[in-house]
Amino acid sequence: AVLVTAQLPAFAQPGQTIDVTVSSIGNSKSLRGGTLITTPLKGADGEIYALAQGNLLVGGAGASAGGSKVQINHLSAGRVPGGGQVERAVATPFALGETIDLGLNSSDFQTASRVTDAINRVMGAGVASAVDGRVVRLRAPANPGERVGFLAKVEEIRLDAAIPMARVIINSRTGSIVMNQAVSLGACAVSHGNLSVSISSTPVISQPNALSTGGQTVVTEQANIQISQDKGSLIKLDTAPQLADVVRALNSLGATPQDLLAILQAIKASGAMNAELEVI
Structure with a gap:
């Protein structure tokens, strides 16, 4: 059993081909060399929008023998290039009405205002108006x-990049931290100490005496838990107006990315960091 998915591009018409992704949802160990039989692809409304079939391309490789196994990349997922044929078009309001709404990737009022001014400067006053950010x-x-020609001219209008809003993105699952160039740090003091928890398990075998009756050999686990905390020192961070200064100040703490998650949240709560903190 496999799961077949595809993305229907904008303005797709019946007869056009699209790429299809096939993933195993059963106990299949490898889809390499497999062939997808004709599969209907349905939308959220239950209607069939495409039909998929073809030979799978799997980017992984693997081999197993004698209880040993070697695998590179994934063998349970692959693609069928051009394996889907569009059967139904999705209605679009592109040619309806007197106006067209442009959705901006960056949601802020500064960008919307700059886009509106740039379009009106090239295409004429009153052509563009900002509805919101x-x-x-x-x-x-x-x-x-x-x-179509009108939108082609709009796409060619150059827009100078605005200074982005200061933002720090924290991935709590992987410990990754990314900040843009607008992040600044005010003067503050941070106390940081390393806390480590070590848990080890040792198998212990308990055997009955040689002359005992009804005894059994039992394997148990003996757990040993150690918690250690180093002495932390109070470190003063000077005002950092640029991103390089922020990174240099945080590196002086000697903290790991997991520790920086809590440190950045505390700095933001104290008001010393001029940035929006977003946890994903």
Whole structure:
């Protein structure tokens, strides 16, 4: 049993081909060399939008013998390039109405205002108007051909990149921390100590006496737990107006990425960090 998925691109028409991803959902150890039989791909509404079939391309390799196994990448997932054929088109309001809404990737009012000014400067006053920080509304021609040319000109308008909003992204699952160039750090003091917990398990075999009756050999586990905490020192961090200074100040603490998660949250709570903290 496999799971077949695909992404239907915008303006897809019946007869066009799309790539298909096939993943094992059963106990299959490898899909290498497999062939996908005709499979209907349905949308959330239950309608069939494409049909998929073809030979799988698996990027992994593996071999096993005598209880040993070697595997490179994944063998239980693969792709069928061009294996899906679109059977139903998705209705789009592109050619309907007098306006077209542009959805911005960056949701902030500064970017929406700069996009509106740039379009009005090239295409004429009153063509673009900002609805909110995400949507810019354009007055477009009614003819579909002219509307395509209108959007082609809009795509070519150059827009100078604005200074991004200061943001620190923390991935609590992997311990990754990413911050942009707008992050600044005010003067503060941080006390940091290393706390380590070590848990070891040793198998212990208990055997009955040689002359005992009804005894059994039992294997138990003996756990040993040790907790150690180093003495922490109070470290003062000077004002860091640039990203390089922020990284240099945090590296002076000698903390691991997992420790920095708690340190950055505490610095943000104290008001010493000029950035938005986002945990994903």
